[in-house]
Amino acid sequence: MAKSITRLGKPPEDSGFGAAVDPYANQLDKVGRRKRILRVWQTAYLGGLGKHVQFMQFGQPGLRPLIWLHSVDYPMAPPWGLCVDAADMGFSVVSVRRPGFGETSPVSTIAEEVRLLSDFLEEAEFENAVLIAEGTARRAGLRLAQASERIAFTLLARPAYAAPSFGSIEPWIRDLLIQTVQTDAGARLALTAISHFGRRSGHLSLYENFLKVESDTQFIHSQTRDLAEAWACVCALKPETFRRELRNLEPDPSLTPGALAGFPGIAVIGADTQAEWRTSFEAKSAELEIATAILPSGSLFALYQNAGALLQLIEDCA
Incomplete structure (x- = not known):
């Protein structure tokens, strides 16, 4: 279940880190379901590592955590409407700015990123969480899911593990x-x-x-x-x-045939993904033995423009 993490950790006195901002994006009963609701970014201090993580939590405590790791191309929280819909379906969106983005401390390796994210999950005491790892977050997200008992199910969105070429990119x-x-x-x-x-x-x-x-x-x-x-x-x-x-787009030596057999997760892309990439995605997913799904539209922004289909997929699979 989700816990409010507005005051996660306590920084040292000389850190210059101010008091966390109380989230007001989760009081849906007070503002009306479809009015614009601001999403508040906060910064948590992880005392064990001496590092910070910037995050946005949307949804009342008690909802199932939906941990969202962005890709390099769009380091942003999901649209407010998706967050509202997620809350309606019992999920609290926790969008995490990854190392080096925003106020989150930088790291040098995937192992360091996994430790940072794992400590964040531990200090927040999340349980039975669903993890969404988009694009370049796939490598760290996958290893986090495999290492953390707090992650129950993982959705790898446009995981970029099988693009044989740049396709029609300029x-x-x-x-x-x-x-x-x-x-x-x-x-x-x-x-x-x-x-x-x-x-x-x-x-x-x-x-x-x-x-x-x-x-x-x-x-x-x-x-x-x-x-x-x-x-x-x-x-x-x-x-x-x-x-x-x-460099997360380079071949991952850990993704050998059958590497994801039995892994509690699914790989997802949008229906408008260019044909060459979609073909290689489906072939590589079959080789890894992970289930796949195609959202009704979109490519780069497929998750955000298919909120209903995405949330239903998670509810059905997770």
């Missing part, structure tokens, strides 16, 4: 991604180029042109405030964090 974006994984200097240049494009053409244009999926574009223009916050978070990344994230 060549200049492809070149930036290749440059990023090679060196920290390459990552620094790539971040500078992406930020420059965002200032010149607008970050919404960058998101639109990444995959050129109409359903994703509709979502982008319906969530401009969230996209702006996500974009600001991306632009603030350190080159080493950016590089570490994109």
